[in-house]
Amino acid sequence: xxxxxxxxxxxxxxxxxxxxxxxxxxxxxxxxxxxxxxxxxxxxxxxxxxxxxxxxxxxxxxxxxxxxxxxxxxxxxxxxxxxxxxxxxxxxxxxxxxxxxxxxxxxxxxxxxxxxxxxxxxxxxxxxxxxxxxxxxxxxxxxxxxxxxxxxxxxxxxxxxxxxxxxxxxxxxxxxxxxxxxxxxxxxxxxxxxxxxxxxxxxxxxxxxxxxxxxxxxxxxxxxxxxxxxxxxxxxxxxxxxxxxxxxxxxxxxxxxxxxxxxxxxxxxxxxxxxxxxxxxxxxxxxxxxxxxxxxxxxxxxx
Numbered sequence: 001x002x003x004x005x006x007x008x009x010x011x012x013x014x015x016x017x018x019x020x021x022x023x024x025x026x027x028x029x030x031x032x033x034x035x036x037x038x039x040x041x042x043x044x045x046x047x048x049x050x051x052x053x054x055x056x057x058x059x060x061x062x063x064x065x066x067x068x069x070x071x072x073x074x075x076x077x078x079x080x081x082x083x084x085x086x087x088x089x090x091x092x093x094x095x096x097x098x099x100x101x102x103x104x105x106x107x108x109x110x111x112x113x114x115x116x117x118x119x120x121x122x123x124x125x126x127x128x129x130x131x132x133x134x135x136x137x138x139x140x141x142x143x144x145x146x147x148x149x150x151x152x153x154x155x156x157x158x159x160x161x162x163x164x165x166x167x168x169x170x171x172x173x174x175x176x177x178x179x180x181x182x183x184x185x186x187x188x189x190x191x192x193x194x195x196x197x198x199x200x201x202x203x204x205x206x207x208x209x210x211x212x213x214x215x216x217x218x219x220x221x222x223x224x225x226x227x228x229x230x231x232x233x234x235x236x237x238x239x240x241x242x243x244x245x246x247x248x249x250x251x252x253x254x255x256x257x258x259x260x261x262x263x264x265x266x267x268x269x270x271x272x273x274x275x276x277x278x279x280x281x282x283x284x285x286x287x288x289x290x291x292x293x294x295x296x297x298x299x300x301x302x303x
Contacts, residue, residue: 008059017044017061018051022159025063029158032125041065073102073128078114083284088153088277089146090119093286096142096263101130106139115147122147123154134158135166135231142289143170143268148276156276161231167272170226170236171215171288173265173295174245175255178214178222185210185239189232198252199234201242208232210239216296219303221248223296225269237264248295259295267292 006024008015018037022030034051036042042063044053055061081093092111099106102113115122115132122132125148132147134157146166148154160166190205192198209229216223222245226236237253240246246254250264259265267288274281287293 004063006061008055008057008061010057012055013057014054016051017042017049017053017055020055021061021063024061029125029155029162031158031162032155036063036065073112073116073131074108075116076108076113077117078109080111080114080118082118083144083286084282088150088275089148089157091144091146091271091282091284093144094137094142094268096140096289096291099139100136100145101133119149122149123151125151125154125158135161137268138234138237138264138266140263141170141266141268142292144271144284144286145268146271146273153276157273160273160276164229165274167270167283168228168231168268169270170228171267171269171292172224172226172236172240173248173292173299174222174224174240175220175248175258176222176245177217177220178212178224178245180214182211182213183243185212185243187239187242189235189238199232199238201238206230206232208235208239210236212240218299221299236266259298261291261295265292265295 012020018030018033021033022028037049037051040048044059044061082090083093084091094111099110100112102110112131112133124131126133132149134146134148134154137143137145146157148157186209187201188203188205189199189208190202192200207230211227211229213225214222215225228235237247237250241253247264247266248254248259249261254264269288270285272281272283
């Protein structure tokens, strides 16, 4: 456990504590600081605070963060489709059916198991079960995600994620015909009160914003592009269901009568961000996999 202290200066008066500490603590993102505050690792004048606490001149900030646990996840020789790689990060095109990080019931065969075999080192910011993982996509969602090889890269990417600088666009096929060419869904997401295994639209949930654009319409279905402004759990799946257009094949939020494609028709097609070391803007795009293309072809043949 590493303990640290900092005294707020006059020029930092009324600065949010999460913003202030992200500049004080080297290689640490604002979202990571917020996580520390939520876990009560951060105190101001000996008292617990919230991430939006506005510091006062002379405040004594202390933080004691547990040392990272030793990694016990097994490295596995699993093929990876690596779109880009350098000394700081890599971009992976994850296949559908692959879990991103180990959890109960998924201790092996995950992206993390594969990454540990491929890389000599990964960022330790997210702990032993999620080394290098900056963001995740669901098991049955395919597509692009970025992985950090060191803490500095992880902090930079997480900061971009928190400030909404990372561009993430998905393709989906939904039930129903969306009449509008474009739209915006702004509805908070949290745990469903009636089913803790699901997420839902709840009043006290976290802010969630999704933009969508129609790519192609069919009789009874729509092919859409969704762009995330935030990254809540199951966000696109929950938001599209909320407006009456659930994803085809979605076993959790979709319709009972749907195409049996082994999961939701959702693909993380494009990813754009600034390189955390060089500042260069990077952009990657991957076409949806065969199952997705086959689904579209099947729907076209129906009508």
